Amino acid sequence: MSQALRSAKERAFQIVEKASRIRVQDARDNIGARTTGRQLKKGHNQMGHTQGALERAAKPPLGWIWGDFFRPWQRMYPGEKLFNADINSRREYIPLSLIELARLIDLGWINPSRPIDVSALCATQKFQINPKIRQYGFDLTEEGADSFPYQIDIEVQYATQSAIAAVEKAGGRVRTAYYDVESLEAAVNPKAWFEKGKVIPKRKAPPASLIEYYMDAKNRGYLSEETEMEKERQLSADVRGYVLPDVKVSSALKSIDQVFHGIPSGSVVSLADKKVFAPKNELHREYYNRQVSDKLYS
Amino acid sequence: MLRNWRVLARSFATTASEEATPKVDISFLRPRHRIIAAGGIPPVQFDSERERAARRERFGRYGLASGVPVEELFPTAEEIEEEQAIGLFREFNDVKKEYNELQKKKKEAEVARLAELEKNLKKYPAALAKYEASLVKQEREKDDKELALEKRIREIQEYFGYWMDPKDPRFEVMLQQKEAEEKKAAKMAKRDEIQKKRYAENVQ
Numbered sequence: 001m002s003q004a005l006r007s008a009k010e011r012a013f014q015i016v017e018k019a020s021r022i023r024v025q026d027a028r029d030n031i032g033a034r035t036t037g038r039q040l041k042k043g044h045n046q047m048g049h050t051q052g053a054l055e056r057a058a059k060p061p062l063g064w065i066w067g068d069f070f071r072p073w074q075r076m077y078p079g080e081k082l083f084n085a086d087i088n089s090r091r092e093y094i095p096l097s098l099i100e101l102a103r104l105i106d107l108g109w110i111n112p113s114r115p116i117d118v119s120a121l122c123a124t125q126k127f128q129i130n131p132k133i134r135q136y137g138f139d140l141t142e143e144g145a146d147s148f149p150y151q152i153d154i155e156v157q158y159a160t161q162s163a164i165a166a167v168e169k170a171g172g173r174v175r176t177a178y179y180d181v182e183s184l185e186a187a188v189n190p191k192a193w194f195e196k197g198k199v200i201p202k203r204k205a206p207p208a209s210l211i212e213y214y215m216d217a218k219n220r221g222y223l224s225e226e227t228e229m230e231k232e233r234q235l236s237a238d239v240r241g242y243v244l245p246d247v248k249v250s251s252a253l254k255s256i257d258q259v260f261h262g263i264p265s266g267s268v269v270s271l272a273d274k275k276v277f278a279p280k281n282e283l284h285r286e287y288y289n290r291q292v293s294d295k296l297y298s
Numbered sequence: 299m300l301r302n303w304r305v306l307a308r309s310f311a312t313t314a315s316e317e318a319t320p321k322v323d324i325s326f327l328r329p330r331h332r333i334i335a336a337g338g339i340p341p342v343q344f345d346s347e348r349e350r351a352a353r354r355e356r357f358g359r360y361g362l363a364s365g366v367p368v369e370e371l372f373p374t375a376e377e378i379e380e381e382q383a384i385g386l387f388r389e390f391n392d393v394k395k396e397y398n399e400l401q402k403k404k405k406e407a408e409v410a411r412l413a414e415l416e417k418n419l420k421k422y423p424a425a426l427a428k429y430e431a432s433l434v435k436q437e438r439e440k441d442d443k444e445l446a447l448e449k450r451i452r453e454i455q456e457y458f459g460y461w462m463d464p465k466d467p468r469f470e471v472m473l474q475q476k477e478a479e480e481k482k483a484a485k486m487a488k489r490d491e492i493q494k495k496r497y498a499e500n501v502q
Binding site: 024194195197198199204207208211212215268270271275277279283287291292294 | 351355359390
């Protein structure tokens with residue numbers, strides 16, 4: 001009631017008063033400023049197959065928008081408050097259900113005895129992750145949680161409680177870990193990264209908005225304490241009514257700034273020589289040891 | 299196409315084995331591409347290959363044999379300095395500390411709110427009794443007014459013989475009509491009485 005009564009001026013003042021000071025982190029494009037595709041010909045923008053199909057053939061069902069690659073619905077309703085307001089800033093996680101994972105293991109695409117992370121999942125060629133369009137990794141979902149048989153060590157970027165419980169019930173280990181855009185790019189296609197001669201980036205810590213998730217032992221966040229995590233494991237077993245198996249995953253965990261297992265970040269890999277080069281001088285060592293947090297909008 | 303390459307090869311050959319396996323290149327590849335096809339490292343030929351990204355790629359492809367020093371792949375002191383001067387990324391420890399403080403504040407606020415609720419809960423029976431008392435009083439006040447109104451409405455509805463919404467503008471008109479009729483009836487009754495009286499007087 002009081003909100004409706006206030007004038008636009010007053011409300012604007014209140015917004016400005018509440019807003020934080022402008023920082024470098026805030027300097028970025030307007031939302032939706034950059035697009036990758038554009039319409040080249042008028043004829044390309046057909047809401048059916050062709051004009052004729054629109055005029056006389058059977059129409060697609062109501063609500064169906066025919067594939068319009070140059071003007072997808074995300075851009076047809078940019079910033080629609082109801083469902084699309086954060087289209088250009090929200091993070092996307094590629095869903096990976098437990099049943100899919102089990103099938104990949106069954107078919108031999110994934111080796112369950114080795115740690116499974118973004119690189120292992122992307123090496124199956126069954127998923128595509130494009131970090132440039134704010135796809136931030138995998139979301140482990142609970143589909144198939146009732147009968148997940150494999151004891152795996154998996155690191156995903158997001159996981160539901162049921163999925164975590166299902167993996168732990170089978171004797172596995174789950175960690176949710178944040179990858180910034182650069183690290184994820186390296187992790188998605190390591191060969192391309194190595195062949196470009198790029199330095200393996202240091203994985204940045206999550207931005208302030210995501211710290212809560214990754215510091216929570218309930219989500220098996222990689223920033224939470226190991227003891228807390230053990231408690232949560234037991235708690236989830238008690239709540240869901242299963243006995244935690246004794247078998248423990250023996251593979252080592254990545255350190256919080258590591259992208260690849262066994263390769264320290266800040267080093268260069270030469271596939272031709274089969275060698276890893278780590279910097280020796282103090283400047284680089286200090287630079288790559290510094291733990292920084294990712295910026296909010298990346 | 300070079301049609302007589304076999305002849306040409308034989309003419310260059312010095313031994314019998316070479317004669318059998320001709321050495322003349324008929325692929326029409328440029329020397330650079332011939333080297334690449336043979337699995338060698340092509341020499342630096344274009345300006346673009348002297349750029350940093352290209353040198354990096356060269357190292358990535360051919361390793362140490364490429365001749366690109368490993369030191370070149372790492373960011374320079376200037377680049378590191380620039381990145382730190384821009385200050386795009388905050389120290390993780392600072393962010394963590396901030397987060398912990400925020401959580402602490404949230405927790406404190408929650409505790410304070412719970413304490414407030416508990417305090418209010420103690421006052422609750424008294425407040426409830428007071429409120430209920432006020433409700434009873436209001437009802438009593440309301441009753442007289444409402445009863446009068448209800449009585450009036452019922453009378454009108456009985457008079458006209460059908461249900462009528464008291465908010466209807468016609469209701470007021472009908473009320474006036476009814477009142478006028480009642481007045482008239484009262485007047486007539488009075489007149490009748492007087493007439494009866496007079497009649498009685500005359501008869502006596």
